[in-house]
Amino acid sequence: MRDDDPQTIGAYTLVCRLGAGGMGQVYLAESPAGQQVAVKVIKPSVLDEDSRARFLPEVDNLKTVYEPFIASFVAADAQAERPWPAVEYVAGPDLPAFVTERGPLPLVETASLGALLAEGLGTVHEAGLLHHDLKPQNILLAPHGPKVIDFGLAVLAERRSVLTATGWVVGSVLCMPPEQARGEHHLSPVADVYALGAVLLYAATGHYPYTGPSRQAVALKIEDPDTPPGLSGLPPRLEPLISAMLALDPVARPALVEVTAELVQVMAEQGLTAVQAKRRLTDLTAGTAPAEPPVLPRTTGLPNGWTGYTPTVVDAACGVFIAPRIAERPTEERRVAEQGQTRYPPGAPLDCGRLGADGHAPLPP
Structure with a gap:
C-alpha cells in the first residue's frame, strides 16, 4: 500500500x-x-x-x-x-x-x-x-x-x-x-x-x-x-x-x-x-499458486528497535514472502551485514515489500 x-x-x-x-x-x-x-x-x-x-x-x-x-x-x-x-x-x-x-x-x-x-x-x-x-x-x-x-x-x-x-x-x-x-x-x-x-x-x-x-x-x-x-x-x-x-x-x-x-x-x-x-x-x-489467500505481515513499532514478523505465504500477486518468526532484536552485526547501517531508530516501520536472503525485511535508513 x-x-x-x-x-x-x-x-x-x-x-x-x-x-x-x-x-x-x-x-x-x-x-x-x-x-x-x-x-x-x-x-x-x-x-x-x-x-x-x-x-x-x-x-x-x-x-x-x-x-x-x-x-x-x-x-x-x-x-x-x-x-x-x-x-x-x-x-x-x-x-x-x-x-x-x-x-x-x-x-x-x-x-x-x-x-x-x-x-x-x-x-x-x-x-x-x-x-x-x-x-x-x-x-x-x-x-x-x-x-x-x-x-x-x-x-x-x-x-x-x-x-x-x-x-x-x-x-x-x-x-x-x-x-x-x-x-x-x-x-x-x-x-x-x-x-x-x-x-x-x-x-x-x-x-x-x-x-x-x-x-x-x-x-x-x-x-x-x-x-x-x-x-x-x-x-x-x-x-x-x-x-x-x-x-x-x-x-x-x-x-x-x-x-x-x-x-x-x-x-x-x-x-x-x-x-x-x-x-x-x-x-x-x-505449483504456482498459494494454497490459501495471503495473510500479509502486520508490522508495528516495537520498543528499543525490536522487529515483529507475522507468518504468511508466497503470493504471486503481492510478491510477498515472510517466514514465521518471533520478534527479535536486530544485532549490530546484522545491521552492518545487510545494509551497512549503524543506526536503527526505535519503532521505525519495516518495508515488507523488499526482503533479504534470510527472509527478513530490510532495515530502514
Whole structure:
C-alpha cells in the first residue's frame, strides 16, 4: 500500500495492491468478517454519467452468474465517487506469468483450458453479458481450474472514449476482434470467441495472433484480410479450430458450444476424458499458486528497535514472502551485514515489500 491509497472501500479494509491496469487499481481487501476479495477502484478519467448508468445493469446481471470458472461477483458501488466492483479473490498467477515462467501449455492442457473457459463464457453470455476484453491477463490459474476476471467492466471501457482523437481504438488490441478494432459498439458473442482463440494461441505458443511496434500497427493487421494471424508453434491439431475462431468475418467463427465440443474431442484423441485432462491442467499449474489467500505481515513499532514478523505465504500477486518468526532484536552485526547501517531508530516501520536472503525485511535508513 502507498500513502495515497485509501484505507477502506465501502465496507472493505484494503490490505495490499494486487495490480493496476487501464481501468484502475486492484486491491486485496477484507470484509468485516474476514472474507478476502479483489476490489477494483475505477479511475476518474474513464467515468461519465452514461458509463455509470451502463454499469448498473451490468452489475445486476453479474449477480445472476454462478459459474465455477468465472470469478464470483461479491459487491459493487456504481454511485461512489470512484465506482468499484468486488469479486472473489483468486489465489493464483495469471496466464502470462505462468507462460513466462514455465513455458507454453502442452496440447491436452491447452484443450482443457479452452474447454473450461468456453463453458464459462457461455454461461455469462446466457446472462446477457459479453466480456469485451478477454486476454491472458484476465485468466487466473486457480488451484481448481482457470478463472476469468474483469467481467462487468466493459461498459466502462467502452464509454465515451472508445476512440482516441486520432481515431484509434482504446483497449487490449492484441486479443481484439476486427469488428471491435474498427470501433463497432454492438458486438455479438463471437467477439469473445475471437478473443478466446487469441488467448488459446498465446497459451499454446507464448505469442499473439498479431504483433507490431505500436497499437495502431497491430490494429491495422487485425483488420487486413490479406494478413492472416500468425500461428507458428501451434500444435497442428489445434490449427483448424484456432483459425476458425480468429476468422475476420464474425459469421465464420464457431459458437462456444462448438469450441467446447472440438476441444473435448482433442482430449479424447489423446486417450483422456475431460475430467482427466482438467486434472492434468490443474496439476501443472497448482505449483504456482498459494494454497490459501495471503495473510500479509502486520508490522508495528516495537520498543528499543525490536522487529515483529507475522507468518504468511508466497503470493504471486503481492510478491510477498515472510517466514514465521518471533520478534527479535536486530544485532549490530546484522545491521552492518545487510545494509551497512549503524543506526536503527526505535519503532521505525519495516518495508515488507523488499526482503533479504534470510527472509527478513530490510532495515530502514
